[in-house]
Amino acid sequence: MGMTLTEKILARHAGEPRVEPGQIINAKVDLVLANELSAAVAIGVMRKIKGASKVFDPGKIALVADHFVPAKDAQSASLARLMKDFATEQKIEHFFDVGRGGIEHVVLPEEGLVAPGELIVGGDSHTCTYGAFGAFATGMGSTDVAAAFVLGEVWLKVPASIKLIYSGTPGPMVYAKDIMLRTVGELGIDGATYRAIEYHGTTVDELSITGRITMANMAIEAGAKNGIFHADAKTIAYVEERTNRPFIVERADADAVYERVVAIDISGLEPQVACPHTPDNVHPISEVTRDDLQVDQVFIGSCTNGYIDDLRIVAKILEGKQIARNLRVIVNPGSQKVWMQAAQEGVLTTLAAAGCAVNTPGCGACFGGHMGTLGDGERAISTTNRNYVGRMGSPKAEIYLASPATCAASALTGRITDPRVMELATA
Amino acid sequence: METTLRGLAHKYGKNVDTDVIIPGKYCNIVDQVELGKHALEGLDPEYVGRMKAGDIIVADTNFGCGSSREVAPIAIKASGTAAVIAKSFARIFYRNALNIGLPIFESAEAVNGIESGDEIEVEPASGIVRNLTRGTEYRAAEFPPFMRSLIDAGGLVPYVEGRLAAGH
Numbered sequence: 115m116g117m118t119l120t121e122k123i124l125a126r127h128a129g130e131p132r133v134e135p136g137q138i139i140n141a142k143v144d145l146v147l148a149n150e151l152s153a154a155v156a157i158g159v160m161r162k163i164k165g166a167s168k169v170f171d172p173g174k175i176a177l178v179a180d181h182f183v184p185a186k187d188a189q190s191a192s193l194a195r196l197m198k199d200f201a202t203e204q205k206i207e208h209f210f211d212v213g214r215g216g217i218e219h220v221v222l223p224e225e226g227l228v229a230p231g232e233l234i235v236g237g238d239s240h241t242c243t244y245g246a247f248g249a250f251a252t253g254m255g256s257t258d259v260a261a262a263f264v265l266g267e268v269w270l271k272v273p274a275s276i277k278l279i280y281s282g283t284p285g286p287m288v289y290a291k292d293i294m295l296r297t298v299g300e301l302g303i304d305g306a307t308y309r310a311i312e313y314h315g316t317t318v319d320e321l322s323i324t325g326r327i328t329m330a331n332m333a334i335e336a337g338a339k340n341g342i343f344h345a346d347a348k349t350i351a352y353v354e355e356r357t358n359r360p361f362i363v364e365r366a367d368a369d370a371v372y373e374r375v376v377a378i379d380i381s382g383l384e385p386q387v388a389c390p391h392t393p394d395n396v397h398p399i400s401e402v403t404r405d406d407l408q409v410d411q412v413f414i415g416s417c418t419n420g421y422i423d424d425l426r427i428v429a430k431i432l433e434g435k436q437i438a439r440n441l442r443v444i445v446n447p448g449s450q451k452v453w454m455q456a457a458q459e460g461v462l463t464t465l466a467a468a469g470c471a472v473n474t475p476g477c478g479a480c481f482g483g484h485m486g487t488l489g490d491g492e493r494a495i496s497t498t499n500r501n502y503v504g505r506m507g508s509p510k511a512e513i514y515l516a517s518p519a520t521c522a523a524s525a526l527t528g529r530i531t532d533p534r535v536m537e538l539a540t541a
Numbered sequence: 542m543e544t545t546l547r548g549l550a551h552k553y554g555k556n557v558d559t560d561v562i563i564p565g566k567y568c569n570i571v572d573q574v575e576l577g578k579h580a581l582e583g584l585d586p587e588y589v590g591r592m593k594a595g596d597i598i599v600a601d602t603n604f605g606c607g608s609s610r611e612v613a614p615i616a617i618k619a620s621g622t623a624a625v626i627a628k629s630f631a632r633i634f635y636r637n638a639l640n641i642g643l644p645i646f647e648s649a650e651a652v653n654g655i656e657s658g659d660e661i662e663v664e665p666a667s668g669i670v671r672n673l674t675r676g677t678e679y680r681a682a683e684f685p686p687f688m689r690s691l692i693d694a695g696g697l698v699p700y701v702e703g704r705l706a707a708g709h
Contacts (some may be wrong), residue, residue: 138687151568155611158571163698165705182569190569239609239633255611255637261701265709269687303556304603308632337606339632392556481565481608502560502607504583509561 116367152237216449420448605634
């Protein structure tokens with residue numbers, strides 16, 4: 115009996131010939147990630163562990179200041195400071211402060227810190243993003259992160275795997291975000307809890323790296339422990355441009371055992387929207403536009419859709435136009451590198467000229483931290499990953515999740531808008 | 542072993558996510574007492590004012606879904622809440638709760654048999670849940686042996702200390 119891709123990676127890191135779902139293993143980690151919020155708590159826990167004065171390997175830890183940066187207030191500044199001092203004390207080289215990094219999950223792949231076959235844990239639920247590169251990656255809380263800092267190992271229960279097989283070619287203005295929203299809608303927000311999602315099929319083979327990132331990123335929105343793609347020539351080219359570190363490309367066995375196999379045909383798929391207040395409340399755009407929903411804020415960014423491809427899509431739709439009156443559009447390029455590339459290409463100028471506020475990279479708006487918080491009674495459409503009550507600020511606000519194209523089309527009209535209609539208008 | 546817990550039930554629905562357990566704007570708070578003042582604020586702003594120390598949160602499926610923020614179970618524990626009984630838990634919340642010592646129990650039958658205001662008694666070691674108001678008794682799902690050993694050791698920190706002392 116063969117193993118799934120997740121089982122293969124876990125077995126190798128546990129030093130076992132094979133592992134099975136439900137088995138508890140101790141696995142070596144290749145990278146441990148924390149941001150200033152999860153790191154602050156983890157550092158406090160580590161200080162309490164008797165006999166633990168040093169991290170297991172300063173080269174295998176990444177610390178990224180991204181949640182409340184640039185510091186929202188003195189308290190936030192002190193958390194970032196705590197992490198910076200810890201990085202200095204422990205000689206951690208992969209420390210990214212404001213202006214040098216950006217959103218952790220955008221930064222780590224860019225910096226060559228993620229490679230196929232690796233095992234990565236992080237103090238952030240969207241750590242599952244790195245499954246886009248054929249790595250096993252999962253989010254944990256700060257105490258688990260502290261343990262990983264010290265031991266370089268984590269205990270894991272081997273998850274059963276769900277195989278998703280995608281077929282069909284996306285139509286115009288349909289993107290990886292739409293495919294993943296559709297997937298979360300189909301699985302439900304606890305449909306993959308304690309499970310690994312393994313993405314297959316011709317549709318995802320054709321996807322760009324950033325498209326796969328968007329899909330792996332939202333595996334947690336179905337409750338999954340991790341979401342993983344097989345590395346292919348595109349993945350290997352991306353990674354080898356950024357690191358000389360050797361890596362092992364694992365593949366699921368032909369006779370691997372999956373708990374479920376779900377076929378998803380995206381032929382004829384419309385742009386999708388997750389309506390308030392759960393990411394699985396997903397509807398085709400034509401059902402949503404029927405209600406003529408005015409919006410107060412459009413947000414473009416996050417670890418889901420803060421990549422250069424996303425900003426280019428938005429710029430193409432907004433070029434030479436103005437955003438609707440009585441609307442604010444906030445754009446957060448995902449990292450400093452994305453920001454610079456968008457600046458060099460003129461994308462940021464296009465967005466600013468259209469009336470968008472372009473911020474420095476960070477997580478603030480997405481989780482209701484700062485730099486784009488929603489007020490009572492406001493409605494937003496956003497490229498982010500969660501729309502729970504209060505997620506972006508007021509518990510009396512409404513959040514709709516959609517692709518960058520749908521958000522850009524909505525920015526022009528001030529209402530939730532089908533981007534395919536915009537395309538017709540500009541053709 | 543842990544002593545018996547007893548308190549009034551506060552019952553909620555499914556998918557109680559970490560954004561409502563402790564909204565993002567409070568995630569830069571370090572002081573646990575302060576965090577406790579905001580527990581469940583996004584779901585039930587009156588919870589902290591209404592509950593008494595020792596009370597128990599009862600919820601449907603997928604409690605704690607969403608973010609990995611460890612301040613979610615920390616805020617619940619710091620509010621004085623003694624335990625959470627749910628039909629199921631999201632996986633990161635489950636690990637975090639065990640790691641920080643917030644007692645959690647999984648039992649669909651118990652959740653179905655408890656309403657807000659019922660007086661509940663829980664024996665952590667055996668997982669026995671009693672509804673004293675209705676005179677019913679349930680048994681929560683047993684923890685897998687490895688997790689039981691973590692709980693018995695006092696959480697993940699003593700476990701790591703043991704590994705370090707043994708030469709890791």
